[in-house]
Amino acid sequence: MKPRRHRATAALCAIGVLTLWTQECLAQVPAQTQATEPAAAERNPPALATLSRPTGRFGRTLGLPKDGRDLYIPDDDYIRFPLPPGAEAYADVDALKIKSVIGEITAISRKSREDGNQYWGRIPGTPYDRMTQDWVMAQFRKLGLADVRRQEIAMKPLWYPTSWTAEFTVDGHTTALRSVFPITESPSTPGNGITAPVMWVGLGTAADFQGRDVKGKAVMIYSAPTPGGRDHSADWSGAIRRANDAGAAIILVEMGFPGDAQSEPEGAVGANAPTVTITPDEANLIRDRLDEGRAVSFHLRLATEERTGLKTANIWGALPGASDEQILIMAHTDAFFEGAMDNASGLAMMLDIARHYAPAPQAQRPRTLVFLTTPDHHHGSEGIHWVRDNYDWSKVALIVNAEHPSQTLLYNLDAGVMTANEVSARRWFVGGSDALRALVRRTFRELGVATYRKSEVAPGGELSQIYMKAPSFHIIDHVIYHTTLDTADLVPAWGIEAAARAYLKIIDTVNTMTKDEIAAAPINLADPTRPVR
Numbered sequence: 001m002k003p004r005r006h007r008a009t010a011a012l013c014a015i016g017v018l019t020l021w022t023q024e025c026l027a028q029v030p031a032q033t034q035a036t037e038p039a040a041a042e043r044n045p046p047a048l049a050t051l052s053r054p055t056g057r058f059g060r061t062l063g064l065p066k067d068g069r070d071l072y073i074p075d076d077d078y079i080r081f082p083l084p085p086g087a088e089a090y091a092d093v094d095a096l097k098i099k100s101v102i103g104e105i106t107a108i109s110r111k112s113r114e115d116g117n118q119y120w121g122r123i124p125g126t127p128y129d130r131m132t133q134d135w136v137m138a139q140f141r142k143l144g145l146a147d148v149r150r151q152e153i154a155m156k157p158l159w160y161p162t163s164w165t166a167e168f169t170v171d172g173h174t175t176a177l178r179s180v181f182p183i184t185e186s187p188s189t190p191g192n193g194i195t196a197p198v199m200w201v202g203l204g205t206a207a208d209f210q211g212r213d214v215k216g217k218a219v220m221i222y223s224a225p226t227p228g229g230r231d232h233s234a235d236w237s238g239a240i241r242r243a244n245d246a247g248a249a250i251i252l253v254e255m256g257f258p259g260d261a262q263s264e265p266e267g268a269v270g271a272n273a274p275t276v277t278i279t280p281d282e283a284n285l286i287r288d289r290l291d292e293g294r295a296v297s298f299h300l301r302l303a304t305e306e307r308t309g310l311k312t313a314n315i316w317g318a319l320p321g322a323s324d325e326q327i328l329i330m331a332h333t334d335a336f337f338e339g340a341m342d343n344a345s346g347l348a349m350m351l352d353i354a355r356h357y358a359p360a361p362q363a364q365r366p367r368t369l370v371f372l373t374t375p376d377h378h379h380g381s382e383g384i385h386w387v388r389d390n391y392d393w394s395k396v397a398l399i400v401n402a403e404h405p406s407q408t409l410l411y412n413l414d415a416g417v418m419t420a421n422e423v424s425a426r427r428w429f430v431g432g433s434d435a436l437r438a439l440v441r442r443t444f445r446e447l448g449v450a451t452y453r454k455s456e457v458a459p460g461g462e463l464s465q466i467y468m469k470a471p472s473f474h475i476i477d478h479v480i481y482h483t484t485l486d487t488a489d490l491v492p493a494w495g496i497e498a499a500a501r502a503y504l505k506i507i508d509t510v511n512t513m514t515k516d517e518i519a520a521a522p523i524n525l526a527d528p529t530r531p532v533r
C-alpha cells in the first residue's frame with residue numbers, strides 16, 4: 001500500500017461528514033482526531049444507521065486500494081497448483097521471476113505519473129509508449145530472438161486530457177475531490193469549468209429518470225462493474241446516454257469498486273456533457289449530503305486535446321523453427337495507470353514463453369515462433385489492424401494471445417470488498433477445430449487454469465481484431481483493469497505460472513498436429529450443418 005493512499009484516506013475521513021463509512025473512518029484516524037469528530041450518533045438516527053451500515057463481520061468495511069495493507073496477499077499465501085505428472089518440461093517456468101518483470105514494465109507507467117501526467121500509464125504516442133517499445137526490443141535481443149525490429153504505425157488522433165480539477169460545495173463549504181477521472185472521449189469544459197447542482201439518479205434506468213428534470217444538472221449515476229473497470233452498467237444500460245440526451249451539464253459516474261480506486265472505463269463516446277468517474281469514497285461524501293436533503297453544487301474543470309500525427313510501433317521478433325509454418329504469440333503493451341495485469345502480466349508471460357523455447361536448436365522447434373507486441377489496443381488498435389490487413393496469414397497455424405492471465409479473486413462483501421488467496425477464473429476463447437478446443441480445455445484443467453463455464457463466442461482483447469485470420473486461443477481476466485487497482489499486488493504469481501505452463505503445453509501439443517487438424521473445417525455451403533472433410 002502506498003503512503004499516498006493512507007494520506008488520502010485520512011483526509012477523506014477527517015472531513016467528518018456523516019457517511020456510510022463513519023465507523024470505518026473512526027477506526028482509521030488517530031485518537032486525537034477522533035476526539036474532534038462531530039458526534040456521529042447525534043446526526044445519524046440509530047435505526048437508519050443499523051440498516052445502512054455494514055454488519056462488521058470482518059471487523060470493519062474494507063476498500064481498495066486504501067486497505068491494501070489488510071487485503072493484499074503475499075504470493076506464498078495463494079493456493080498453488082502442483083506441477084502434474086507429465087508436465088515436467090514446464091518446471092522451468094519461474095513465476096516469481098516473471099512477476100519481477102511485471103515490476104519493470106509498471107515502472108514505466110509510474111514514471112509517467114511522476115512526470116506530472118494526470119492521465120498516466122503506457123499511453124500510445126507518448127514517451128512512455130516509446131520506453132515500453134525500447135524495453136521490449138531489449139528483452140527480445142537478450143533472449144536471442146532473430147529479426148527483432150520496430151515497425152512504425154501511424155496512430156489515429158489521440159484524445160488526451162491534459163488537466164482537470166473537481167470540487168463540491170455544500171452550505172458555502174467547498175471540498176476538493178481527488179478521485180475524479182475523465183472517461184475516454186469526454187468533451188472538455190469551458191476554461192473556467194462548469195458549475196451545476198448535483199442530482200442523483202441511482203442506476204440511471206429509464207425509471208430512475210422518470211419525473212426528474214436533469215437538464216443543466218450534474219447527474220450522478222451509480223455504475224456496477226460487470227465485472228470490471230471497463231464494462232460497467234452505466235455504459236451498457238444506456239444510463240450515461242440517457243443523462244446526456246436529457247441535457248445533463250456534467251455526468252458523474254460512481255464506479256462501484258468499494259474504496260478509492262480511480263477508474264477509466266468506456267462510455268463517453270459521442271457525449272456532449274463532460275463525463276467523469278468518481279470513487280465510492282468520494283461519491284459518498286456527496287451522496288450523504290443529498291441524503292440529508294442539502295443542495296450540493298459540483299464544479300468541474302476539464303481540459304482535453306486531440307493529438308494528431310502521432311506514431312507508435314509494433315515490435316517483432318522470432319525463433320525460427322524447422323518449418324516456416326508459424327505460431328504467432330502476441331501481447332499488447334499499452335495500459336491505463338500501472339496496468340500490471342492489463343497487460344504487463346501478459347507481456348511478461350509472452351517473454352517467458354520465448355525464454356523457454358530460445359535455448360533449443362532450430363531443428364527442435366517444429367514451427368517458427370513469431371513474437372509480436374502491439375501498442376494501441378485501447379486507442380484505435382492501428383498496430384493490430386496493420387497485422388490483420390497485411391500479414392501473410394497462409395503460414396500461421398495458431399495465434400496465441402497473452403492478455404491478463406492472472407488476477408486475485410475478489411468479492412463484494414457487505415459495503416466493502418474482500419480478497420481471497422486464489423486466482424480468479426478467466427474469460428476464454430478457442431477458435432479452430434474440435435480437437436484444438438478439446439486440447440485447450442483439457443490442458444487448462446490439467447494445469448490449474450480456472451475459466452468461466454462458457455467461452456466467448458468471439459474473443460475480446462487484442463485477439464478480437466485477428467481471430468478470424470487463423471486458429472487461436474486465449475484467456476483474459478477483466479476485473480481490475482482500467483483502474484488504479486491494477487497493480488502487481490493483485491496479480492498472483494501462481495496464476496501466471498499455471499497459465500504459462502498451460503500455454504507452453506498447448507503450443508507443444510499443437511506442434512504434433514497438422515495445420516488442417518488445428519483449423520476448423522470449412523463450412524459446407526451445400527449443408528451448413530455438415531463440415532467439409
Ligand SMILES: [Zn+2]
Nearest residue numbers: 342343403461
Ligand atoms: Zn488488455
